[in-house]
Every structure is written in structure tokens, then in C-alpha cells.
Amino acid sequence: MIIHLKKSHSKNQLLDLEEKIKEKGCKPHTILGESLTTVSVIGDTSKLNVGEIQALDGVEFVTRVTKPFKLCSSESRTKPTTIQVGDLVIGGNNFLSMAGPCSIESEDQTMRIAHAVRKSGASVLRGGAFKPRSS
Structure with a gap:
């Protein structure tokens, strides 16, 4: 309650x-x-x-x-949760797509993935900095 x-x-x-x-x-x-x-x-x-x-x-x-x-x-909650990230709003009635690598291994890899993510229509690049199971 x-x-x-x-x-x-x-x-x-x-x-x-x-x-x-x-x-x-x-x-x-x-x-x-x-x-x-x-x-x-x-x-x-x-x-x-x-x-x-x-x-x-x-x-x-x-x-x-x-x-x-x-x-x-x-x-x-009395209304859906929203989070402001720069000019973007996550949550509420907004649909937002995020994509990226499970783990960032190099600047070159990250930039290649960032371009592919943008080309695919995603709005946010996400990436892990630490993988406890394999780092």
C-alpha cells in the first residue's frame, strides 16, 4: 500500500x-x-x-x-516516469531506441559501432565499461 x-x-x-x-x-x-x-x-x-x-x-x-x-x-506513480538525456526524453509516451556494444574495447570499435547505431535509427549509444564476468 x-x-x-x-x-x-x-x-x-x-x-x-x-x-x-x-x-x-x-x-x-x-x-x-x-x-x-x-x-x-x-x-x-x-x-x-x-x-x-x-x-x-x-x-x-x-x-x-x-x-x-x-x-x-x-x-x-501518478504519472509515467520520464528521464531527460540532453534533448531526448526517455519514458512516458516517448519511444526511444538505444544500441551499442556490451563492452567498449577500443575507441576505433566504439566509433564504428556509433556510426552503425546512428545509421540504424537509434537515438542513444550505450556501452558497458566493465564486464565482471569476463574482465
Whole structure:
């Protein structure tokens, strides 16, 4: 379960929420961001009533996450993740193709591959600098 707090929530509202979570045998994992505060609930959340949590002062909305890896699950996000790389945007509704060698071995090899990657239509050259299994 991921609980998103209102921007205007108070410290006492957060403490009350964390206490309610603990009372049900779960552990709150609070993330205080610059513009968003979320509480990830760790444990068996079946005893937590979403409606009761949603009704607490300071709570914006509650998402019941059914997948593992709650913090990186798309269920915990309000919008798709995007990453800016130079003039390019990775993620969201943008399609971007990356290509390159598994491991960079020389400047000449990298330049030949870079030209082939560009010619094939890929936008980003990627390459590994270290291969633990073979380096």
C-alpha cells in the first residue's frame, strides 16, 4: 500500500498516520520528498481499511499495490516516469531506441559501432565499461 499525503499535511498528521499503520502490525516507510511525501506500508496490509486511511486528515489518496517492489511499481506513480538525456526524453509516451556494444574495447570499435547505431535509427549509444564476468 502506498499513501500519498497532501502537500499541506502537518507533521502531526503524518505521525498519526504512522501510528495507525503500526497499530495494525505493519511498518510505515516514509519518504519525505521536496514536493511529495509518501508512506509505503510494509507487511500484511489486509487489516488496513483503505477508506479509513483515505479519510484521515492530510491524506491525498491511497493506492493498494498488489505487485512486489512497491516503490518502483507503476502502481505507486501518478504519472509515467520520464528521464531527460540532453534533448531526448526517455519514458512516458516517448519511444526511444538505444544500441551499442556490451563492452567498449577500443575507441576505433566504439566509433564504428556509433556510426552503425546512428545509421540504424537509434537515438542513444550505450556501452558497458566493465564486464565482471569476463574482465
